[in-house]
Amino acid sequence: MTEKYDRYLLVCLLFSGFICCLPCQSTYTFNEERATEDYSFLKDSTNLTWQESAKFIPLNSRRNSYLSLGGSYRGRFEHYTDRSWIAGNNENYYTQRLSFHTDWHLGNYFSVFVELYHGYESRDEVIPQHDDLDWHQGFVEINLPIKANHLILKFGRQELKFGGGRLVDLRAGTNIRRSFDSGNITFKSRSLNLYGFYGKEVQIGFDVFDNDFNFFNKEQLSPKLWGIYSQFKVFPNDSKEKDMELYYIGAQFNQSAFSDVIGREMRHSIGIRSFGKIQKKFQYNSEFIYQFGDIGGRSISAFNFETDWKYTLSQKSWRPTLGLKLDWSSGDRKTNDNKLNSFNPLFVNPGIYSLAGVNTPINLLSLHPSFIFFPIKKWMVNIEFATFFRAVKNDGFYSPPGFLTRPANGFSERHLGNTIGLSLKYTHNRHLSFDIRSSYFFAGDFIEISGDAENLFQFAPTISLQF
Numbered sequence: 001m002t003e004k005y006d007r008y009l010l011v012c013l014l015f016s017g018f019i020c021c022l023p024c025q026s027t028y029t030f031n032e033e034r035a036t037e038d039y040s041f042l043k044d045s046t047n048l049t050w051q052e053s054a055k056f057i058p059l060n061s062r063r064n065s066y067l068s069l070g071g072s073y074r075g076r077f078e079h080y081t082d083r084s085w086i087a088g089n090n091e092n093y094y095t096q097r098l099s100f101h102t103d104w105h106l107g108n109y110f111s112v113f114v115e116l117y118h119g120y121e122s123r124d125e126v127i128p129q130h131d132d133l134d135w136h137q138g139f140v141e142i143n144l145p146i147k148a149n150h151l152i153l154k155f156g157r158q159e160l161k162f163g164g165g166r167l168v169d170l171r172a173g174t175n176i177r178r179s180f181d182s183g184n185i186t187f188k189s190r191s192l193n194l195y196g197f198y199g200k201e202v203q204i205g206f207d208v209f210d211n212d213f214n215f216f217n218k219e220q221l222s223p224k225l226w227g228i229y230s231q232f233k234v235f236p237n238d239s240k241e242k243d244m245e246l247y248y249i250g251a252q253f254n255q256s257a258f259s260d261v262i263g264r265e266m267r268h269s270i271g272i273r274s275f276g277k278i279q280k281k282f283q284y285n286s287e288f289i290y291q292f293g294d295i296g297g298r299s300i301s302a303f304n305f306e307t308d309w310k311y312t313l314s315q316k317s318w319r320p321t322l323g324l325k326l327d328w329s330s331g332d333r334k335t336n337d338n339k340l341n342s343f344n345p346l347f348v349n350p351g352i353y354s355l356a357g358v359n360t361p362i363n364l365l366s367l368h369p370s371f372i373f374f375p376i377k378k379w380m381v382n383i384e385f386a387t388f389f390r391a392v393k394n395d396g397f398y399s400p401p402g403f404l405t406r407p408a409n410g411f412s413e414r415h416l417g418n419t420i421g422l423s424l425k426y427t428h429n430r431h432l433s434f435d436i437r438s439s440y441f442f443a444g445d446f447i448e449i450s451g452d453a454e455n456l457f458q459f460a461p462t463i464s465l466q467f
Contacts, residue, residue: 028055029430030070030466032170033159034101035113035137039068054467064108071100074175076462082454084405085443093123097175099136109145113158114138119175125206128176134204134211136179152186157202157213160347162195162229163245163273166287166306169349173357176204178347180225181215191233198226201347221254225347227269242276251346256295257404258342258362259395260335263296267344283310295340302330302343304361310372323370331363331395342395350400358441358456359388359416360402363395382423388416390446397446406450415444436461 031037042048042056043063059065074097083089101115117136121129139156159179162168171178182199200214200222214220227249234244249269256265271289278284286307293300308325329343345361359366370384390397393414397406421439428434441456 032172033161034070034072034099034115035103035139035159037068037070037103039066040105051467059104059106065106067105068103069101070103071098071467073098073465074462076460079457079459081457083456084399084452085441085447085454085456086452087454091123093121095119095121095129095175101137109143111141111143112139113141117176121175128171128174128178128204130206131176131204131211132206133208135209136177149187149189152184152188154184154186155182157181158184160197160199160225162247162249163231163271164275164285164287164306165349166273166289166304167249167269167271167346167348168225169347171347171349173349173351178202181213182225183215193231195229196227197229198224200224223254223347224250224252226250243274245271245273245275247271247273249346251344256344256402258295258340259332259404259408261296261298261340265293265295265300265344267291267293267295267300267346269346280315281312284308289343291343298338298340300340302341304329304343304345318373318375321372323368323372325366325368325370327361327364327366327368329361329364329391331390331392333392333394335394341392344402348401357458358399360398360400362398362402363391364398364416365389365391365414378427380423380425380427382421382425384419384421384423386419386421388418388444390414390416397450406447409450411446411449413445413449416446417444418442431466433464434462435464 028039039055042052043066045052048056054069057067057069059067076095078091078093078095080089080091083091096119098118099115101113104112106112114135115137116133117131118133119129119131135157137157137159139154139158142153144151144153157179159170159177160168160182161170169178179202180199181202182197184195184197187194200220202211203214203222205211212220214222227247229245229247229249231243231245233242247270249271251267251269253265255263269289269291271287273285273287275285276283284307287305289304291300291302305328306326308323310321310323313320313322329345330341332341342362348361350360351357366386366388368384368386370382372380372382374380393412394408396404396408397416399405419439419441421437423435423437425433425435438459439457443453443455447453
Protein backbone atom coordinates (compact mmCIF):
# COMPACT_ATOMS: atom_id res chain seq x y z
CA MET A 1 0.00 0.00 0.00
CA THR A 2 1.13 3.55 -0.66
CA GLU A 3 2.06 5.99 2.10
CA LYS A 4 -0.95 8.09 1.12
CA TYR A 5 -3.26 5.12 1.67
CA ASP A 6 -1.63 4.36 5.02
CA ARG A 7 -2.19 7.96 6.12
CA TYR A 8 -5.84 7.68 5.10
CA LEU A 9 -6.28 4.60 7.29
CA LEU A 10 -4.55 6.31 10.20
CA VAL A 11 -6.89 9.33 9.96
CA CYS A 12 -9.92 7.00 9.93
CA LEU A 13 -8.60 5.15 12.98
CA LEU A 14 -7.95 8.31 14.95
CA PHE A 15 -11.38 9.68 14.05
CA SER A 16 -13.04 6.44 15.13
CA GLY A 17 -11.07 6.46 18.36
CA PHE A 18 -12.18 10.04 19.06
CA ILE A 19 -15.82 9.03 18.62
CA CYS A 20 -15.38 5.95 20.82
CA CYS A 21 -13.92 7.89 23.73
CA LEU A 22 -16.90 10.22 23.97
CA PRO A 23 -19.56 9.42 26.58
CA CYS A 24 -22.48 7.32 25.34
CA GLN A 25 -25.82 8.88 26.15
CA SER A 26 -28.06 6.83 23.84
CA THR A 27 -29.49 3.40 24.53
CA TYR A 28 -28.91 1.87 21.09
CA THR A 29 -26.35 -0.89 20.54
CA PHE A 30 -24.56 -2.20 17.45
CA ASN A 31 -25.53 -5.54 15.95
CA GLU A 32 -23.09 -8.17 14.73
CA GLU A 33 -24.85 -7.84 11.36
CA ARG A 34 -24.75 -4.06 10.91
CA ALA A 35 -27.32 -4.12 8.09
CA THR A 36 -30.00 -5.21 10.59
CA GLU A 37 -29.73 -2.06 12.72
CA ASP A 38 -32.84 0.14 12.78
CA TYR A 39 -32.68 3.78 13.91
CA SER A 40 -36.22 4.78 12.98
CA PHE A 41 -36.96 5.19 16.70
CA LEU A 42 -35.01 8.48 16.51
CA LYS A 43 -37.58 9.92 14.10
CA ASP A 44 -39.49 11.87 16.73
CA SER A 45 -36.47 12.93 18.78
CA THR A 46 -35.96 16.68 18.77
CA ASN A 47 -32.67 16.85 20.66
CA LEU A 48 -30.30 14.35 19.05
CA THR A 49 -26.72 14.08 20.22
CA TRP A 50 -24.20 14.49 17.42
CA GLN A 51 -23.56 10.74 17.55
CA GLU A 52 -27.28 10.10 17.06
CA SER A 53 -27.30 12.65 14.26
CA ALA A 54 -25.01 10.35 12.25
CA LYS A 55 -27.53 7.56 12.71
CA PHE A 56 -30.58 9.57 11.67
CA ILE A 57 -30.03 12.16 8.95
CA PRO A 58 -33.52 13.23 7.72
CA LEU A 59 -33.96 13.32 3.95
CA ASN A 60 -37.46 14.87 3.87
CA SER A 61 -39.73 17.00 6.02
CA ARG A 62 -41.86 14.03 7.09
CA ARG A 63 -38.69 12.34 8.44
CA ASN A 64 -39.78 8.96 7.06
CA SER A 65 -36.75 9.02 4.74
CA TYR A 66 -33.36 9.13 6.41
CA LEU A 67 -29.70 8.16 6.08
CA SER A 68 -27.57 6.29 8.62
CA LEU A 69 -23.77 6.26 8.64
CA GLY A 70 -21.58 3.73 10.38
CA GLY A 71 -18.35 1.83 10.32
CA SER A 72 -15.77 -0.09 12.28
CA TYR A 73 -12.09 -0.75 12.74
CA ARG A 74 -10.53 -3.93 14.07
CA GLY A 75 -6.80 -4.30 14.64
CA ARG A 76 -5.31 -7.60 15.74
CA PHE A 77 -1.82 -8.94 16.48
CA GLU A 78 -1.48 -12.72 16.16
CA HIS A 79 1.27 -14.99 17.43
CA TYR A 80 1.67 -18.72 16.87
CA THR A 81 4.30 -21.02 18.32
CA ASP A 82 4.80 -24.29 16.40
CA ARG A 83 1.86 -23.61 14.12
CA SER A 84 0.40 -26.75 12.50
CA TRP A 85 2.32 -28.68 15.21
CA ILE A 86 5.59 -28.07 13.30
CA ALA A 87 8.63 -27.32 15.48
CA GLY A 88 9.96 -23.82 14.85
CA ASN A 89 6.99 -22.80 12.72
CA ASN A 90 6.51 -19.55 14.63
CA GLU A 91 4.57 -16.60 13.23
CA ASN A 92 3.95 -13.00 14.26
CA TYR A 93 1.76 -10.80 12.10
CA TYR A 94 -0.72 -7.93 12.18
CA THR A 95 -4.17 -7.76 10.60
CA GLN A 96 -6.65 -4.91 10.33
CA ARG A 97 -10.20 -4.56 9.06
CA LEU A 98 -11.80 -1.23 8.20
CA SER A 99 -15.42 -0.84 7.11
CA PHE A 100 -17.78 2.01 6.30
CA HIS A 101 -21.47 1.77 5.46
CA THR A 102 -24.45 3.89 4.50
CA ASP A 103 -28.06 2.84 5.04
CA TRP A 104 -30.63 4.76 2.97
CA HIS A 105 -34.28 4.47 4.06
CA LEU A 106 -36.39 6.01 1.30
CA GLY A 107 -39.94 6.12 2.61
CA ASN A 108 -41.56 3.40 4.65
CA TYR A 109 -40.97 0.48 2.34
CA PHE A 110 -37.69 0.87 0.43
CA SER A 111 -34.06 0.92 1.59
CA VAL A 112 -30.53 0.59 0.19
CA PHE A 113 -27.55 -0.63 2.21
CA VAL A 114 -23.95 -0.23 0.99
CA GLU A 115 -20.81 -1.31 2.85
CA LEU A 116 -17.14 -1.00 1.90
CA TYR A 117 -14.43 -3.25 3.32
CA HIS A 118 -10.67 -2.98 3.57
CA GLY A 119 -8.55 -5.83 4.92
CA TYR A 120 -4.80 -5.90 5.45
CA GLU A 121 -2.40 -8.58 6.70
CA SER A 122 1.31 -8.03 7.14
CA ARG A 123 2.26 -11.55 5.94
CA ASP A 124 1.49 -10.68 2.29
CA GLU A 125 -1.77 -11.26 0.45
CA VAL A 126 -3.74 -14.06 2.10
CA ILE A 127 -7.38 -15.02 1.44
CA PRO A 128 -9.62 -14.11 3.21
CA GLN A 129 -7.45 -11.67 5.17
CA HIS A 130 -6.35 -9.19 2.51
CA ASP A 131 -8.39 -7.01 0.17
CA ASP A 132 -7.33 -3.44 -0.57
CA LEU A 133 -10.88 -2.12 -1.00
CA ASP A 134 -14.16 -3.56 -2.25
CA TRP A 135 -17.92 -3.75 -1.94
CA HIS A 136 -18.61 -6.12 0.93
CA GLN A 137 -22.35 -5.48 0.81
CA GLY A 138 -24.69 -3.61 -1.49
CA PHE A 139 -28.35 -4.54 -1.68
CA VAL A 140 -31.84 -3.14 -2.07
CA GLU A 141 -34.69 -4.11 0.24
CA ILE A 142 -38.46 -3.76 -0.14
CA ASN A 143 -40.52 -4.22 3.03
CA LEU A 144 -44.22 -4.76 2.30
CA PRO A 145 -46.63 -4.81 5.26
CA ILE A 146 -49.45 -7.36 4.97
CA LYS A 147 -51.85 -6.61 7.82
CA ALA A 148 -49.79 -7.44 10.92
CA ASN A 149 -47.17 -9.31 8.91
CA HIS A 150 -44.25 -8.35 6.65
CA LEU A 151 -43.04 -9.58 3.27
CA ILE A 152 -39.42 -8.54 2.65
CA LEU A 153 -37.67 -8.76 -0.72
CA LYS A 154 -33.91 -8.32 -0.82
CA PHE A 155 -31.46 -8.51 -3.70
CA GLY A 156 -27.74 -7.82 -4.06
CA ARG A 157 -24.51 -8.50 -2.19
CA GLN A 158 -25.18 -9.31 1.43
CA GLU A 159 -24.09 -11.24 4.49
CA LEU A 160 -26.03 -14.40 5.34
CA LYS A 161 -26.27 -16.10 8.69
CA PHE A 162 -28.87 -18.66 9.68
CA GLY A 163 -29.70 -19.93 13.14
CA GLY A 164 -26.72 -20.91 15.24
CA GLY A 165 -24.36 -20.61 12.28
CA ARG A 166 -23.71 -24.35 12.02
CA LEU A 167 -23.85 -24.24 8.21
CA VAL A 168 -23.96 -20.58 7.15
CA ASP A 169 -22.12 -17.99 9.24
CA LEU A 170 -20.29 -14.68 8.86
CA ARG A 171 -16.67 -15.88 9.10
CA ALA A 172 -16.25 -13.12 11.67
CA GLY A 173 -12.77 -14.15 12.80
CA THR A 174 -11.03 -13.21 9.56
CA ASN A 175 -10.51 -9.72 8.12
CA ILE A 176 -12.96 -10.19 5.24
CA ARG A 177 -16.25 -11.59 6.42
CA ARG A 178 -18.19 -13.82 4.07
CA SER A 179 -20.87 -12.39 1.78
CA PHE A 180 -23.04 -13.69 -1.05
CA ASP A 181 -24.51 -12.26 -4.24
CA SER A 182 -28.05 -13.41 -3.56
CA GLY A 183 -31.77 -12.86 -3.69
CA ASN A 184 -33.94 -13.41 -0.60
CA ILE A 185 -37.62 -13.39 0.24
CA THR A 186 -38.71 -13.28 3.88
CA PHE A 187 -42.11 -13.61 5.53
CA LYS A 188 -42.39 -12.42 9.13
CA SER A 189 -45.32 -12.78 11.50
CA ARG A 190 -45.71 -12.85 15.24
CA SER A 191 -45.06 -16.59 15.51
CA LEU A 192 -43.27 -17.49 12.25
CA ASN A 193 -40.26 -16.26 10.26
CA LEU A 194 -39.76 -17.92 6.87
CA TYR A 195 -36.75 -17.28 4.59
CA GLY A 196 -36.16 -18.38 1.01
CA PHE A 197 -32.80 -17.64 -0.63
CA TYR A 198 -30.44 -18.35 -3.52
CA GLY A 199 -26.94 -17.00 -3.96
CA LYS A 200 -23.28 -17.44 -4.85
CA GLU A 201 -20.37 -16.88 -2.49
CA VAL A 202 -18.33 -13.76 -3.27
CA GLN A 203 -14.83 -14.57 -4.51
CA ILE A 204 -12.28 -12.25 -2.91
CA GLY A 205 -9.59 -10.49 -4.93
CA PHE A 206 -6.68 -8.53 -3.51
CA ASP A 207 -7.01 -5.26 -5.43
CA VAL A 208 -9.49 -2.38 -5.49
CA PHE A 209 -13.07 -3.20 -6.58
CA ASP A 210 -12.19 -6.52 -8.24
CA ASN A 211 -14.73 -8.75 -6.45
CA ASP A 212 -17.08 -9.23 -9.39
CA PHE A 213 -20.85 -9.52 -8.92
CA ASN A 214 -21.51 -13.09 -10.08
CA PHE A 215 -25.21 -13.74 -9.47
CA PHE A 216 -26.00 -13.82 -13.21
CA ASN A 217 -22.62 -15.16 -14.37
CA LYS A 218 -23.13 -18.81 -15.36
CA GLU A 219 -19.41 -19.25 -16.05
CA GLN A 220 -18.43 -18.22 -12.52
CA LEU A 221 -17.65 -21.36 -10.49
CA SER A 222 -18.32 -19.83 -7.08
CA PRO A 223 -20.01 -22.12 -4.53
CA LYS A 224 -23.81 -21.87 -4.75
CA LEU A 225 -26.24 -21.78 -1.85
CA TRP A 226 -30.04 -22.01 -1.70
CA GLY A 227 -32.75 -23.13 0.67
CA ILE A 228 -35.68 -22.44 2.97
CA TYR A 229 -35.22 -21.57 6.65
CA SER A 230 -38.03 -21.28 9.20
CA GLN A 231 -38.10 -20.12 12.81
CA PHE A 232 -41.20 -20.51 14.96
CA LYS A 233 -42.55 -21.11 18.43
CA VAL A 234 -44.00 -24.55 19.15
CA PHE A 235 -46.45 -22.98 21.58
CA PRO A 236 -47.03 -19.39 20.31
CA ASN A 237 -48.82 -18.29 23.47
CA ASP A 238 -46.10 -19.61 25.77
CA SER A 239 -44.33 -16.65 27.38
CA LYS A 240 -41.14 -18.67 27.91
CA GLU A 241 -38.26 -18.09 25.50
CA LYS A 242 -38.35 -21.34 23.52
CA ASP A 243 -37.90 -21.41 19.76
CA MET A 244 -37.61 -24.01 17.01
CA GLU A 245 -36.04 -23.93 13.56
CA LEU A 246 -36.59 -26.26 10.62
CA TYR A 247 -34.64 -25.81 7.41
CA TYR A 248 -33.38 -27.17 4.14
CA ILE A 249 -30.10 -25.85 2.69
CA GLY A 250 -28.62 -26.90 -0.64
CA ALA A 251 -25.05 -26.21 -1.73
CA GLN A 252 -22.97 -26.91 -4.81
CA PHE A 253 -19.16 -26.85 -4.97
CA ASN A 254 -17.23 -27.17 -8.19
CA GLN A 255 -14.64 -29.35 -6.44
CA SER A 256 -14.46 -30.78 -2.94
CA ALA A 257 -11.94 -33.18 -1.40
CA PHE A 258 -12.52 -35.73 1.35
CA SER A 259 -10.81 -38.90 2.56
CA ASP A 260 -11.14 -40.97 -0.61
CA VAL A 261 -13.03 -38.84 -3.12
CA ILE A 262 -12.45 -35.60 -5.03
CA GLY A 263 -15.00 -34.07 -7.36
CA ARG A 264 -18.01 -31.88 -7.94
CA GLU A 265 -20.26 -31.88 -4.88
CA MET A 266 -24.02 -31.41 -4.60
CA ARG A 267 -25.03 -31.55 -0.94
CA HIS A 268 -28.44 -31.16 0.69
CA SER A 269 -28.86 -30.51 4.42
CA ILE A 270 -32.04 -30.91 6.48
CA GLY A 271 -31.85 -29.63 10.03
CA ILE A 272 -33.82 -28.99 13.20
CA ARG A 273 -32.77 -26.69 16.02
CA SER A 274 -34.25 -26.04 19.45
CA PHE A 275 -32.99 -23.19 21.62
CA GLY A 276 -34.05 -20.86 24.38
CA LYS A 277 -34.11 -20.34 28.14
CA ILE A 278 -35.60 -22.23 31.05
CA GLN A 279 -36.34 -19.74 33.81
CA LYS A 280 -33.52 -17.18 34.04
CA LYS A 281 -30.48 -19.36 34.69
CA PHE A 282 -30.45 -22.13 32.09
CA GLN A 283 -29.84 -21.65 28.34
CA TYR A 284 -29.83 -24.44 25.79
CA ASN A 285 -29.13 -24.82 22.09
CA SER A 286 -29.42 -28.22 20.38
CA GLU A 287 -29.26 -28.96 16.65
CA PHE A 288 -29.32 -32.03 14.41
CA ILE A 289 -28.41 -31.97 10.70
CA TYR A 290 -28.69 -34.78 8.15
CA GLN A 291 -26.97 -34.48 4.75
CA PHE A 292 -27.41 -36.32 1.47
CA GLY A 293 -26.40 -35.79 -2.16
CA ASP A 294 -23.51 -36.89 -4.34
CA ILE A 295 -19.83 -36.15 -4.94
CA GLY A 296 -17.69 -37.53 -7.73
CA GLY A 297 -20.29 -40.20 -8.53
CA ARG A 298 -20.63 -41.33 -4.89
CA SER A 299 -23.67 -40.88 -2.69
CA ILE A 300 -23.56 -38.82 0.53
CA SER A 301 -25.03 -39.78 3.89
CA ALA A 302 -23.70 -37.71 6.80
CA PHE A 303 -24.85 -36.00 10.00
CA ASN A 304 -23.96 -33.51 12.71
CA PHE A 305 -25.28 -33.24 16.25
CA GLU A 306 -24.49 -30.37 18.59
CA THR A 307 -25.79 -29.37 21.99
CA ASP A 308 -24.70 -26.38 24.05
CA TRP A 309 -25.82 -25.73 27.63
CA LYS A 310 -25.12 -22.79 29.93
CA TYR A 311 -26.15 -22.43 33.57
CA THR A 312 -25.70 -19.17 35.49
CA LEU A 313 -24.95 -19.96 39.12
CA SER A 314 -25.80 -16.47 40.34
CA GLN A 315 -27.23 -13.34 38.76
CA LYS A 316 -25.34 -11.22 41.28
CA SER A 317 -21.69 -10.35 41.82
CA TRP A 318 -19.45 -12.11 39.27
CA ARG A 319 -22.38 -13.83 37.44
CA PRO A 320 -20.46 -17.15 37.20
CA THR A 321 -21.73 -19.34 34.34
CA LEU A 322 -20.91 -22.98 33.63
CA GLY A 323 -21.01 -24.19 30.04
CA LEU A 324 -20.90 -27.56 28.33
CA LYS A 325 -20.88 -28.16 24.57
CA LEU A 326 -20.84 -31.45 22.66
CA ASP A 327 -20.25 -31.75 18.92
CA TRP A 328 -20.44 -34.94 16.84
CA SER A 329 -19.71 -34.64 13.13
CA SER A 330 -19.68 -37.83 11.10
CA GLY A 331 -16.70 -39.17 9.17
CA ASP A 332 -16.37 -41.65 6.32
CA ARG A 333 -16.84 -45.15 7.78
CA LYS A 334 -15.48 -47.21 4.86
CA THR A 335 -13.25 -46.42 1.93
CA ASN A 336 -14.02 -47.40 -1.67
CA ASP A 337 -17.67 -48.25 -0.95
CA ASN A 338 -19.23 -45.64 -3.30
CA LYS A 339 -20.53 -43.75 -0.26
CA LEU A 340 -19.26 -40.70 1.63
CA ASN A 341 -20.19 -40.24 5.29
CA SER A 342 -18.07 -37.16 5.99
CA PHE A 343 -20.11 -34.19 7.19
CA ASN A 344 -19.60 -30.90 5.33
CA PRO A 345 -19.99 -27.73 7.47
CA LEU A 346 -20.43 -25.65 4.28
CA PHE A 347 -19.85 -22.00 5.27
CA VAL A 348 -19.29 -22.34 9.02
CA ASN A 349 -17.14 -20.06 11.16
CA PRO A 350 -14.40 -22.36 12.58
CA GLY A 351 -13.92 -20.10 15.59
CA ILE A 352 -17.03 -21.53 17.26
CA TYR A 353 -15.30 -24.90 17.82
CA SER A 354 -12.37 -23.71 19.90
CA LEU A 355 -10.35 -20.60 20.62
CA ALA A 356 -7.43 -22.28 18.82
CA GLY A 357 -9.38 -22.37 15.56
CA VAL A 358 -7.49 -25.42 14.23
CA ASN A 359 -10.47 -27.78 13.92
CA THR A 360 -13.37 -27.93 11.54
CA PRO A 361 -16.40 -30.19 12.16
CA ILE A 362 -15.64 -33.05 9.78
CA ASN A 363 -15.07 -36.47 11.39
CA LEU A 364 -14.94 -34.75 14.76
CA LEU A 365 -16.16 -35.64 18.23
CA SER A 366 -15.49 -32.95 20.83
CA LEU A 367 -16.47 -31.93 24.34
CA HIS A 368 -16.10 -28.34 25.61
CA PRO A 369 -16.62 -27.46 29.28
CA SER A 370 -16.25 -23.73 30.00
CA PHE A 371 -16.51 -21.18 32.78
CA ILE A 372 -17.48 -17.53 32.24
CA PHE A 373 -17.49 -14.79 34.87
CA PHE A 374 -17.40 -10.99 35.20
CA PRO A 375 -14.90 -10.14 37.99
CA ILE A 376 -14.89 -6.37 37.44
CA LYS A 377 -17.33 -4.02 35.76
CA LYS A 378 -16.87 -4.10 31.98
CA TRP A 379 -14.60 -7.18 32.14
CA MET A 380 -15.48 -10.71 31.01
CA VAL A 381 -13.32 -13.83 31.50
CA ASN A 382 -13.93 -17.07 29.58
CA ILE A 383 -11.94 -20.21 30.44
CA GLU A 384 -12.43 -23.15 28.09
CA PHE A 385 -11.19 -26.72 27.98
CA ALA A 386 -11.80 -28.91 24.96
CA THR A 387 -10.94 -32.45 24.00
CA PHE A 388 -11.07 -33.65 20.37
CA PHE A 389 -11.33 -37.11 18.79
CA ARG A 390 -11.79 -38.47 15.31
CA ALA A 391 -15.37 -39.74 15.08
CA VAL A 392 -14.29 -42.77 13.00
CA LYS A 393 -10.81 -44.22 12.47
CA ASN A 394 -11.10 -44.63 8.67
CA ASP A 395 -11.32 -40.86 8.09
CA GLY A 396 -8.65 -38.27 8.78
CA PHE A 397 -8.29 -34.86 10.42
CA TYR A 398 -9.58 -31.72 8.68
CA SER A 399 -8.47 -28.14 9.30
CA PRO A 400 -10.42 -24.95 8.39
CA PRO A 401 -12.14 -24.38 6.08
CA GLY A 402 -12.23 -28.10 5.20
CA PHE A 403 -8.79 -29.32 4.14
CA LEU A 404 -7.78 -32.94 4.82
CA THR A 405 -4.41 -32.22 6.48
CA ARG A 406 -3.86 -35.57 8.25
CA PRO A 407 -5.12 -38.64 6.27
CA ALA A 408 -6.11 -41.73 8.28
CA ASN A 409 -3.42 -43.94 6.66
CA GLY A 410 -4.65 -46.97 8.60
CA PHE A 411 -3.94 -45.48 12.03
CA SER A 412 -6.42 -46.59 14.70
CA GLU A 413 -5.68 -43.80 17.20
CA ARG A 414 -8.54 -41.30 17.48
CA HIS A 415 -7.47 -38.74 20.08
CA LEU A 416 -6.53 -35.48 18.35
CA GLY A 417 -5.63 -33.51 21.43
CA ASN A 418 -6.80 -31.18 24.19
CA THR A 419 -6.88 -27.40 24.36
CA ILE A 420 -6.94 -24.93 27.21
CA GLY A 421 -8.18 -21.51 26.18
CA LEU A 422 -8.47 -18.15 27.90
CA SER A 423 -10.37 -15.13 26.63
CA LEU A 424 -10.40 -11.72 28.34
CA LYS A 425 -12.67 -8.95 27.09
CA TYR A 426 -12.94 -5.35 28.22
CA THR A 427 -15.91 -3.33 26.92
CA HIS A 428 -15.35 0.38 27.50
CA ASN A 429 -18.63 1.36 25.87
CA ARG A 430 -20.62 0.38 22.79
CA HIS A 431 -17.92 1.94 20.58
CA LEU A 432 -14.70 0.57 22.04
CA SER A 433 -13.69 -2.91 23.22
CA PHE A 434 -10.48 -4.82 23.70
CA ASP A 435 -9.96 -8.57 24.02
CA ILE A 436 -7.15 -11.09 24.31
CA ARG A 437 -7.53 -14.69 23.20
CA SER A 438 -4.97 -17.34 23.99
CA SER A 439 -4.94 -21.13 23.71
CA TYR A 440 -2.57 -24.05 24.13
CA PHE A 441 -3.15 -27.24 22.13
CA PHE A 442 -1.71 -30.50 23.52
CA ALA A 443 -1.19 -32.90 20.61
CA GLY A 444 -3.00 -36.22 20.97
CA ASP A 445 -2.14 -39.76 19.89
CA PHE A 446 -3.33 -39.40 16.28
CA ILE A 447 -1.44 -36.14 15.74
CA GLU A 448 1.71 -37.71 17.21
CA ILE A 449 1.60 -40.84 15.06
CA SER A 450 0.56 -39.12 11.81
CA GLY A 451 3.28 -36.45 11.55
CA ASP A 452 4.66 -33.36 13.31
CA ALA A 453 3.29 -33.18 16.83
CA GLU A 454 4.62 -30.18 18.73
CA ASN A 455 2.18 -28.54 21.11
CA LEU A 456 0.70 -25.38 19.62
CA PHE A 457 0.38 -21.98 21.32
CA GLN A 458 -1.72 -19.09 20.01
CA PHE A 459 -2.06 -15.52 21.32
CA ALA A 460 -4.15 -12.73 19.78
CA PRO A 461 -4.90 -9.28 21.32
CA THR A 462 -7.57 -7.30 19.44
CA ILE A 463 -8.95 -3.76 19.55
CA SER A 464 -12.37 -3.03 18.06
CA LEU A 465 -13.91 0.37 17.31
CA GLN A 466 -17.44 0.94 16.04
CA PHE A 467 -19.59 3.96 15.25
